[in-house]
Amino acid sequence: MTNEQKALASGTVPVLRAHGVALTTYFYNRMLTHNPELKHVFNSANQHNGAQPTALAMSVLAYAEHIENPEVLMQAVNRIGHKHVSLDIRPEQYAIVGKHLLASISEVLGEAASPELIDAWAAAYGQLAAIMTGVEAELYSASANKEGGWSSWRPFIVKEKVKESAEITSFYLYPSDGGKVADFLPGQFITVRLFVPELQVLQPRQYSISCAPNGQYYRISVKREHGTEDRPAGYISNMLHNQIQVGDVLEVAAPAGDFTLDLNSDAPAVFISGGVGLTPFMSMLEYMTQSRKDRPVTWIHGSRGYEVHAFRDRVIELGSQHGAMNIHNFYDKLDAQTGENYFEGFVDLEKVKDAIVPGAEYYICGPGVFIKKHFDYLRAQGIQAESIHFEEFGPAILVVE
Known part of the structure; x- marks a missing residue:
């Protein structure tokens, strides 16, 4: 990019701050109208509730703000790269996205979108696409070259289906070809893809792997999403709970994600989760227990109540095996089935x-507001930001400093 083009692109920052979500919403509508085959790639629920356009708007804004030095965004680029690889996004699709993004900028901004500005954003997008495809090529290669690894989609058989709570059920997935499965870092996720008859499209969903690496299977633990006024019921979670049975085959993408346990650290680990946010921590805890590392662990978890609290007995069992673990649970309302180390109300780090x-x-793993609350508390206690790791389920829209 020329200096003039960088200046033009960065000059759109005020517009992106004020109207970025409107622009990206228009972009997604335009792209999915002209290229409906991409509906098989994107989560329809995140389109409906605006999470995906918001995430893209924030990404475009961050890129425009750092156009002079995009290297500072490499952590975010790496995280997005993992998401893209888990969805089997390929370099040729970047050309489609670029075409509709530039057209959307031109159509939304109207006369303000001069030919020079469009050329500047074309150069900026080309630069970003080159960075992203480079990162993703490395991730695809690393995944495919692992023992038991693969690229794109692979059929897996559901060999066990275990109810963990009133809302969460675990699925034990084994490769239908009888081969090994790639190891992964505790905390990573896999993507499951199912055809949704109501939408007439394939829909991918990412679920944290909730077991330690074992070379034979992956376990995902899925919360049934009933839906609210703001968000429709989860198509895939309800299909998994209601329709998928032992013996059925699912399409699965290889493990991905950068929210992972540091395997080389001996520092105390503090896991803070809300609801189904405990799933990546189950993988981390099982790994730490099996590896016999005496790294101290503090487990802090919040649930609405006893019936919806998944893995409660398993965590206690692992804690006793680990030998250096403290467990603290928070319920919206305590009842007679709770014991020691239970607190009433939302997770409150001040109480522990x-x-x-x-x-x-x-x-930290849970909804964005959950993460922000506890991140801010930890920072106020003098904890350095680089010691705080978080995973926000769904498109990343949370910004914390």
Whole structure:
């Protein structure tokens, strides 16, 4: 990019801040109208509730703000790259996205979108696409070259289906070809793809792997999403709960994700989760217990109540095997079935303040507001930002500093 083009692109920052979501919403509508085959790639629920356009708007804004030095965004680029690889997004699709993004900028901005500005954004997008496809090529290669690894989609058989709570059910997935499955880093996820008759499209969903690496199977633990006024019921989660049975075959993409346990660290680990956000921590905890590492663990989890609290007995069992673990649970309302170390109300780190110590590594998983609350609390206690790791389910729209 020329200096003039960089200046033109960065000059759109105020517009992107004010109207970015409107622009990206228009873009997705335009692209999916002209290229309906891409409906098989994108989560329809995230389109409906605006999460996907918001995530894209924030990404475009961040790129425009750092157009002079995009290397500072490499952590975010790497995270997006993992998401793209899990959805089997390929370089040729970037040309389609670029075509509709530039057309959307021109059509939404109207006369303000001069030929020079469109040329500048074409150069900017080309630069970003080159960065993204380079990162993704490395991820695809690394995945395919692992023992038991693969690229794109692979059929897996559901060999066990286990109810973990009133809302969460685990699925044990084995490769239908009888081969091995690739190892993964505790905390990573896999993508499951099913055909949804109501939509007449394939729909992918990412689910954290909830077991330790074992070379034979993956376990995902899925919450049934009933839906609210703001969000429709989950197509895939309800199909998995209601329709998929032992013996059925699912299409699965290889493990991905950068929210992972540091396997080389001996620092105390503090896991903070809400609801189904505990699933990546089950993988981490099982790995730490099986590897016999005496790394201290603090488990802090929030659920609405006893009946919806998944893995409650398994965590206690792992805690006793681990030998250096403290468990704290928060329920909206306590009942007679709860015991020691249970608190009433939402997760409140102030009530377990002794677990907040310098030098520990903190892992947070749950909704965006949950993450933001606890990230801010930890920072106020003097915990360095680089010691706080978080995973927001769905498109990444959370910004914390």
